[in-house]
Amino acid sequence: MNLLEYLRTFLLRAGQTTLISLRALRRNKMRSMLTALGIIIGVASVVAMVAVGNGAQANITSKVSALGQNLLTVFAGSRKAGGVNSGLGSASALTLADADAISREVTDVVAISPEASTTAQAIANGRNWSTTVAGESPDYLKIRDWKLAAGSMFADREVRGAAKVAVIGSKTANELFGPLNPVGQTVRVGNIPFVIIGLLESKGAGMGGQNQDDRIVIPYTTVMKRITGEKYLRSINVQVGSADRMDIAQQQITSLLRQRHRLTSDHDDDFNIFNQKEIADTVNSISKVITLLLGSIAGISLFVGGIGIMNIMLVSVTERTREIGIRIAVGAQPGDIKLQFLIEAITLSLLGGLIGVLCGVGASRLVGMVADFQAVVSTGSILLSFGVSFAIGVFFGYYPARKAAALDPIDALRYE
Amino acid sequence: MSTPNTSQPVIQLRELTKTYQTGEVKVKAVRGVTLNIERGEFVAIMGASGSGKSTLMNTLGCLDQPTGGDYLLDGVAVAGLNRKELAKLRNKKLGFVFQGFNLLSRTTALENVELPMFYTHPLVSLRERRERAVAALQRVNLGDRLAHHPSQLSGGQQQRIAIARALVNRPELVLADEPTGNLDTRTSIEIMGLFQELNNAGITLVMVTHELDIAAYCKRIVVMRDGLVISDTRYKNRRSAVAEIALLDQAEQKAQLA
Numbered sequence: 001m002n003l004l005e006y007l008r009t010f011l012l013r014a015g016q017t018t019l020i021s022l023r024a025l026r027r028n029k030m031r032s033m034l035t036a037l038g039i040i041i042g043v044a045s046v047v048a049m050v051a052v053g054n055g056a057q058a059n060i061t062s063k064v065s066a067l068g069q070n071l072l073t074v075f076a077g078s079r080k081a082g083g084v085n086s087g088l089g090s091a092s093a094l095t096l097a098d099a100d101a102i103s104r105e106v107t108d109v110v111a112i113s114p115e116a117s118t119t120a121q122a123i124a125n126g127r128n129w130s131t132t133v134a135g136e137s138p139d140y141l142k143i144r145d146w147k148l149a150a151g152s153m154f155a156d157r158e159v160r161g162a163a164k165v166a167v168i169g170s171k172t173a174n175e176l177f178g179p180l181n182p183v184g185q186t187v188r189v190g191n192i193p194f195v196i197i198g199l200l201e202s203k204g205a206g207m208g209g210q211n212q213d214d215r216i217v218i219p220y221t222t223v224m225k226r227i228t229g230e231k232y233l234r235s236i237n238v239q240v241g242s243a244d245r246m247d248i249a250q251q252q253i254t255s256l257l258r259q260r261h262r263l264t265s266d267h268d269d270d271f272n273i274f275n276q277k278e279i280a281d282t283v284n285s286i287s288k289v290i291t292l293l294l295g296s297i298a299g300i301s302l303f304v305g306g307i308g309i310m311n312i313m314l315v316s317v318t319e320r321t322r323e324i325g326i327r328i329a330v331g332a333q334p335g336d337i338k339l340q341f342l343i344e345a346i347t348l349s350l351l352g353g354l355i356g357v358l359c360g361v362g363a364s365r366l367v368g369m370v371a372d373f374q375a376v377v378s379t380g381s382i383l384l385s386f387g388v389s390f391a392i393g394v395f396f397g398y399y400p401a402r403k404a405a406a407l408d409p410i411d412a413l414r415y416e
Numbered sequence: 417m418s419t420p421n422t423s424q425p426v427i428q429l430r431e432l433t434k435t436y437q438t439g440e441v442k443v444k445a446v447r448g449v450t451l452n453i454e455r456g457e458f459v460a461i462m463g464a465s466g467s468g469k470s471t472l473m474n475t476l477g478c479l480d481q482p483t484g485g486d487y488l489l490d491g492v493a494v495a496g497l498n499r500k501e502l503a504k505l506r507n508k509k510l511g512f513v514f515q516g517f518n519l520l521s522r523t524t525a526l527e528n529v530e531l532p533m534f535y536t537h538p539l540v541s542l543r544e545r546r547e548r549a550v551a552a553l554q555r556v557n558l559g560d561r562l563a564h565h566p567s568q569l570s571g572g573q574q575q576r577i578a579i580a581r582a583l584v585n586r587p588e589l590v591l592a593d594e595p596t597g598n599l600d601t602r603t604s605i606e607i608m609g610l611f612q613e614l615n616n617a618g619i620t621l622v623m624v625t626h627e628l629d630i631a632a633y634c635k636r637i638v639v640m641r642d643g644l645v646i647s648d649t650r651y652k653n654r655r656s657a658v659a660e661i662a663l664l665d666q667a668e669q670k671a672q673l674a
């Protein structure tokens with residue numbers, strides 16, 4: 001017999017045997033379901049966890065990259081002084097001169113925006129809205145990778161003149177003007193009238209969940225001179241030419257500022273630098289660890305499911321000893337019997353896998369409805385689930401199948 | 417497939433022995449049987465319980481290997497064949513009928529009869545399987561019970577399904593171990609009538625029975641005792657099951673009229 005003919009015969013036999021297996025499984029619906037439960041839970045958790053993990057990671061990654069490209073943010077205040085975050089911006093140590101020095105001396109800086117911000121009441125169109133007033137440079141949009149929906153950004157000239165011009169976030173615009181085009185309108189901030197020259201595109205929730213679209217961007221000089229009267233900056237946003245120069249730029253800024261602030265080696269930094277790439281890397285490595293952890297839980301569940309299948313297959317072989325005896329008596333070869341029980345185990349675990357995938361996709365949808373991000377079901381995890389289910393069927397079905405095939409026909413026929 | 421050699425016996429046994437080893441104890445169930453069975457014979461094997469009839473039948477049926485001696489089935493030496501080769505022999509050359517019917521319970525009559533063809537190499541097409549199974553069931557007068565499950569049928573009908581299953585692969589030899597053991601007298605005679613009909617059509621049959629009444633329908637009676645053949649007789653004027661059923665029917669009618 002040639003190979004092709006052999007293959008055809010094998011496939012036909014396997015197909016017919018699968019039908020027999022499905023019938024046997026249907027006869028014991030409840031038992032089959034309970035047996036497959038381990039696989040169902042295992043596969044469902046793999047699919048759901050991977051989907052939720054991917055979704056969460058994509059969500060965080062997009063938020064991190066929405067901050068801008070290759071962004072370093074220098075905050076005033078020591079990291080050590082009272083926890084990680086509370087120190088940010090609290091000490092008044094960053095000056096415009098620092099920003100100028102960074103722009104001049106750090107080679108990889110391509111854009112820089114000193115930031116002086118505050119919160120204030122914005123009044124326009126007879127409405128009143130409390131919002132963030134961000135004092136920035138014209139580079140701000142480039143750094144934050146932000147685009148205008150209408151109008152234009154202010155330029156260096158307006159910064160030098162501490163001009164009363166504003167670019168407005170979409171949320172703030174909506175609160176104040178509703179569907180009206182805000183460009184050309186006037187908004188009063190701290191009782192000073194500003195002409196709105198631009199409208200920002202919507203960006204959605206930021207890293208901390210706050211709405212980034214609720215803000216008014218004006219020149220930093222205007223904030224410092226006209227609104228707060230502060231001499232110090234809250235932070236300095238720096239864009240670096242390429243991702244692989246970020247660490248070097250961070251080092252250069254650190255040593256430059258330490259030198260400018262006359263810090264000796266026994267003093268800690270009185271500023272700290274938020275490195276966007278570092279955050280992204282951390283998010284990635286954390287999500288990898290979590291995926292691994294969840295993956296191993298799912299793996300254990302699949303293993304337990306496999307043992308369940310082996311157990312029920314052994315029971316099935318014992319229960320059906322007489323049937324096996326009859327099949328052998330009429331000419332079933334040991335390989336035929338082995339194939340039958342192997343296929344039954346594989347069918348069981350693949351069915352479990354199928355139901356598990358459906359449950360997993362369902363669970364991912366549910367999470368997507370509750371959480372503020374979409375769970376991303378990957379084809380890879382579905383294929384993997386089926387592959388693993390198949391392998392479990394083969395691995396845990398082999399021993400019972402071999403046991404069935406090794407039965408002595410005379411004993412089997414006499415079995416009660 | 418080898419064409420059956422009509423000149424040689426279907427079964428040739430020479431000093432066949434079978435010893436069971438249970439722990440320390442050895443049981444010599446068959447202790448040296450020499451026997452030829454020709455094509456077209458209808459042999460009854462008789463003997464007391466424990467005389468080795470079933471052991472001999474299992475060996476003839478290639479369900480078990482002999483411990484010693486020679487067994488040629490259709491000219492092929494069975495000793496030394498592996499499980500796979502024995503399975504092929506059972507599938508192609510042998511048909512079995514058991515005392516307890518041994519049908520698959522949650523399966524229809526038709527599927528039960530199709531079962532041996534499921535394991536035939538090369539593959540028998542679904543259509544041919546169906547046609548042959550239907551034909552076999554018609555031959556045992558169950559053409560109208562194709563979709564019935566064994567539990568919906570009488571003992572005699574179940575045994576006829578088993579006979580159809582034994583015939584469906586056109587075997588050289590049909591082996592039956594106490595096929596009427598679970599049946600009442602009339603049904604037993606009906607089964608014997610069916611066997612006689614098959615034998616008249618050229619099928620070789622070997623059956624075990626401990627009832628002389630039943631053995632009397634066969635052409636030849638082999639008697640065993642303690643694992644040995646003690647007599648081997650051919651009968652010219654065996655009983656005709658068909659005639660006796662007719663007599664039984666007449667008697668019943670008379671009883672009803674009276």
Ligand SMILES: Nc1ncnc2c1ncn2[C@@H]1O[C@H](COP(=O)(O)OP(=O)(O)O)[C@@H](O)[C@H]1O
Nearest residue numbers: 436438443445464465466467468469470471472
């Ligand atoms: N599987 C077995 N293991 C051990 N002894 C057996 C086995 N099968 C049959 N025997 C013994 O072999 C002898 C013949 O048994 P058997 O062939 O079944 O007789 P019969 O069918 O004529 O009643 C008996 O003594 C029985 O106990």
Ligand SMILES: [Mg+2]
Nearest residue numbers: 469470471593
């Ligand atoms: Mg017996």
